[in-house]
Every structure is written in C-alpha cells, then in structure tokens.
Amino acid sequence: MAAWILLVEDNEANVLLTLAVLEREGYEIRVAGCAEEALERLKAERPGLILMDIQLPGQDGLSLTRQLKADPATRSIPIVALTAHAMDGHRELAIAAGCAGYISKPIDVNTFGSLVRGYMAQSQYAKTPREPASSPTRASARPRSV
Ligand code: MN
Numbered sequence: 001m002a003a004w005i006l007l008v009e010d011n012e013a014n015v016l017l018t019l020a021v022l023e024r025e026g027y028e029i030r031v032a033g034c035a036e037e038a039l040e041r042l043k044a045e046r047p048g049l050i051l052m053d054i055q056l057p058g059q060d061g062l063s064l065t066r067q068l069k070a071d072p073a074t075r076s077i078p079i080v081a082l083t084a085h086a087m088d089g090h091r092e093l094a095i096a097a098g099c100a101g102y103i104s105k106p107i108d109v110n111t112f113g114s115l116v117r118g119y120m121a122q123s124q125y126a127k128t129p130r131e132p133a134s135s136p137t138r139a140s141a142r143p144r145s146v
Contacts (some may be wrong), residue, residue, distance in 0.1 A: 003126045004028040005116070006047040008038045008064070009082065010056050018051070018107060025113040027120075035059035039067075042074055048126030049119055050079045052099065054090050062090075062097045069098035078123050080116075082107075 005022060009015050010033045022029050030047070032038035034057050038050075050068070054061040061081065068074040081094035081102040094102045100122070103115055120126040 003048045003120055004030060006030055006032060006038060006041060006050045008032045008050060008061060009053040010034060021109050021112050022116060035064040038064060046077060046125045048123045050077055051082055052079050053082045062093055065097040065099055077125060078119055080119050
C-alpha cells in the first residue's frame, strides 16, 4: 500500500493546506478532527506517520501523544507535533511527550513536504509513495478504503 499519514487537526484551513501539500508529494492522508477520531482510526490501521496538532477540542495533542506512546500497539508510530510559532513552550512539551519532532504552523509550503518525507523515511510503517509494499505487513492486511 502507499504510505499514508494520519493528520490530527481540527482547523479546516490547516487541514486543506496540509492536504494540498502532502497529496502533491504523493502521500495518502487521512484526517481526524479530534483525539477520539484518531484513536478510532488507529484501532484498525497503522499510518507511517502521525502529524499531531497540539490544540484540539477535548483531549489535546500532547495528552494523545502520551497515550499513544504508552500503548505497545501504537508506540512505534512516529508522531510529529504541529506547533504554532507563538507557542514555543509547546515544542519542549512535544518532545517530552514522545514526539519525534515538531513542525511550525502555519506550515511553509516550500519545506513542509521534504520535512515530512524525512520523518517518513525513518518510519518502520512507511512505504515509498505510489509504490507497492515489498513485503506484507499487518498494517496492509486491510483493503484500502477511499
Ligand atoms: Mn487546533
């Protein structure tokens, strides 16, 4: 299956911009607007990467990150925090929560794709975009849905 990314983001404008950039890079993106939706998706499937907004309605992104890192089923999925420029303290908190790194919002459309590609390259769940998987994985056992 193609590499896919779970975007946890509640802001519609951020979702649309992020989708536009990453689809151009060849990634399939699935969006969750809150922690609950993200957890529901992760019950069945493993993304190559999770892009995690920190400020979410209900459970926040840091808390969700800690929860996923405490669970053996999801612990090894890399999580990259999406942090607002103005909130520098969030970056340290994101790393402390278990994030592999962080990317500033609003995203820079010229660099975002390559940053994400770099994180995907380190993910054991990621495959090269638009290329078939070379070996079967548990995550690919499920047929891809639209
Ligand atoms: Mn938000």
